[in-house]
Each structure stands twice: as C-alpha cells, then as structure tokens.
Amino acid sequence: MNGWFLTAGITAAGVAAIHIVGGRRDVVLPLLAGNLPDEPRRVLHAVWHMVTADLVLAAAALIWLSPGDRPGGETVAWILSAHFVAYSAAFLAVTLAARWSKPLLRLPQWILLLPVAVLTAAGAL
Numbered sequence: 001m002n003g004w005f006l007t008a009g010i011t012a013a014g015v016a017a018i019h020i021v022g023g024r025r026d027v028v029l030p031l032l033a034g035n036l037p038d039e040p041r042r043v044l045h046a047v048w049h050m051v052t053a054d055l056v057l058a059a060a061a062l063i064w065l066s067p068g069d070r071p072g073g074e075t076v077a078w079i080l081s082a083h084f085v086a087y088s089a090a091f092l093a094v095t096l097a098a099r100w101s102k103p104l105l106r107l108p109q110w111i112l113l114l115p116v117a118v119l120t121a122a123g124a125l
Contacts, residue, residue, distance in 0.1 A: 002068050004123030005077065008116050009062030012084075015112045016055035023048060058083065062120060077124035084117035 028048055031041060058080055065073050091110040095103045104110075 002066050002123045004119050005062050006066035008119035009059050012059035012116045016059055074124050077120050081117045081120040084113050088114040
C-alpha cells in the first residue's frame with residue numbers, strides 16, 4: 001500500500017468536493033447571473049464542469065494507484081503531480097498578475113492543489 005498516493009487521492013477528492021460546493025456558490029451562480037454575453041458565459045460554465053470531472057478523475061486515479069503494483073503507475077503519478085503543480089501555478093500567476101493586496105489569499109485554490117502535487121510526488125519517489 002502506498003500511503004502517499006492514498007493520502008493524495010483523499011486530499012484530491014476533498015479538493016473536488018470543495019470545488020463542487022464552493023465553486024457552484026462562489027463562481028458558477030454569479031457567473032450565470034452576470035452580464036457576460038451568452039456564449040462566453042456558457043463556455044466558462046462548461047469549463048467549470050470540465051475541471052470538476054478532471055479533479056474527480058485525478059482523485060480516483062490516485063486512489064487506484066494506492067494499492068501499488070499498477071502497470072505504469074509511477075509514470076501516471078508523475079503526470080498527476082505535474083498536473084496539480086500546473087493548476088497551482090496557474091492560480092498563483094493569475095493572482096499575482098492582478099496586483100491585489102494580500103494576493104496569495106484572494107484566490108487560495110493553490111493552497112489546496114499544491115499539497116496533492118507534493119503528496120503524489122512523494123509517493124512516486
């Protein structure tokens with residue numbers, strides 16, 4: 001049993017749950033009620049659902065890797081770790097580019113995503 005992968009998978013599942021509940025309330029509902037033209041609004045809504053699927057599938061893959069001895073498991077783990085690093089970097093870049101006061105807390109999603117990357121990398125070592 002690879003406890004790192006199991007912990008990463010459970011953490012990723014928690015991130016997905018927070019995304020589903022908090023994202024619907026704080027992002028999707030205001031987006032749908034906003035003034036954007038219909039097409040970009042619907043595209044952003046679809047992208048939110050794509051991220052939901054992505055987070056759920058990544059959590060499932062990490063939990064699937066946790067028993068160990070999966071063919072190609074190490075490669076999959078490194079890809080998933082890079083995936084969560086990329087998500088974290090995207091949030092950090094967008095947040096820092098906005099030049100907000102206390103920017104690291106304005107879009108704190110990176111704080112949830114980066115631990116999944118680190119736990120996954122630890123399991124792959």
